[in-house]
Amino acid sequence: MGAAHPTEMSIEQGAAAAVARLTVVPQRRYGIWVGTALALLLAFLIIRAFASNPAFAWGTAAGYLFHPSIIRGLANTLILTVVIMALAIVIGTVIAIMRVSPSPVLRGFSGVYVWFFRGVPALIQLIFWFNLSLLVREVSLTLPFLGTIFSARTNDFMTPFFSAVVALSLCEAGYMAEIIRAGIKSVPSGQAEAASALGMPYRMILKRITLPQAMRFVLPPTGNEAINLLKMTSLVTFIAVDDLFYSAQSIYARTFETIPLLIVVAFWYLAVVSIMSIGQHFLERHFGRSDTSRSPLTMRTLRNALGLAGVAR
């Protein structure tokens, strides 16, 4: 040892030129070229089929795009999605909290709930609720000393729309419960422990410490669920709720323009799903960013907007 490291490496003229001549040649991937060619060919064939087959009747489809009953159906589909999702989040949160509760009875109840409502196909649940009157003719509330408070015939309030809301929100709540439970579980237990040590009661810990932190894990899959739900609402056609699909069906039942109307329906579902995906992307970016970079201001603004945490001012 002891030899001084030269600060500058000397290199011979000839060798330097040889080094300068070196170039990198990328590996040739023939498989990808073949695949690309096949994909282009397939795309060409599909587009040609769509464009040249007159049965698609693009003109007819375009004419129905803003048909009043289609727009009304679309509005109903959106209303159903929003109402059902809101209810599913509320019910799902309650079920998820039961799922992590110290009481084995509550845990068991919520476990069975998730097992049942996720296990039975949504369509069957839908038709079941629609036909509730076969099981229960009348719903009434009778209290001792006060007599019957109210009483209603099942058929009077189990309208198609109401059945759809009940059935799909109970079903969707099963999925939401699992998402929220996973979110709660992903919050490190030390957080709740530190809050207990500061004298915070269980409910306050849930509301102010655990749930706000679970939100970060809950939001992305909830976006997916909302997109799934939008498409799932097309099932309500089976119990004659006039959603987007039902409106299209009732038109092509008369005019036999089946394919153009299915195109109209597909167009609207795709349009709404695209808008929701963009919204979800921004939501995820916002919450994902809170992990890494310093953006306390945007984080806090968003959180306050959602009313999740922040200090009461």
Next chain:
Amino acid sequence: MSDVKSENRARFGVPADSMVFARGVRKSYGPLEVLKGIDLDVPAGSVACIIGPSGSGKSTFLRCINHLEKISGGLLLVDGQFVGYDLRDDKLYEVKDDLLCRRRAEIGMLFQSFNLFSHMTVMENLIEAPTQVRRIAPDQAKAEAEILLKRVGLLDKIDRYPRELSGGQQQRVAIARAMAMKPKVLLFDEPTSALDPELVGEVLQVMRDLAESGMTMVVVTHEIGFAREIGDQLVFMDGGVIVERGAPREMIADAQSPRTREFLSRVL
């Protein structure tokens, strides 16, 4: 309240200045007994350091003091009072949640992994419990928080999130957060074990300042130097029992039990 305290003190022979008083504290998980009768007196204003190998039950005992773990037997009083129980006719009734929380709020606890609320800024961490649990006005809580942050030397980090702070800074914020509840006693569960060596000093300095200001502290630690310098008593636990206790300097220099000597020789 003070009635209950003086009654307890008279009944169980608790010294007047006792902050933590333990007699025969036992704790089992099923057939596994992790605490086999712990006796400890921590007078108000003093610092007790608990050392021992991992699995000796020292952390479990600490968590029993503020009822994060329920004891299976024995007597454990903080400031002459049961934390998780009410005594009536020789029976210990578990108290309702809100009462337990009120008593717990007077016992501060620090954790190995800091456990700052990660979705809140430093300031929000400090005023969360005072405003939510004690219902103190936010402005007042903020003013008090600023004084505490100045004391731990982190006033400039007031709007930062925990992940933007070093481990040492996080633990100092955690100490300020515990102090914001004006606790009667602070429990430290290996507060420097998760820290890089060069960050240990700043946390110990804050703890030293607290001890000098007269705070009662129970510290589970591996920092023998800290125990020798700051501790009023040193307790060595092993296998769920207290093997030896005494004045830190004498015990570290000249331990009586061979188990203590062996442990000290490994950590010094």
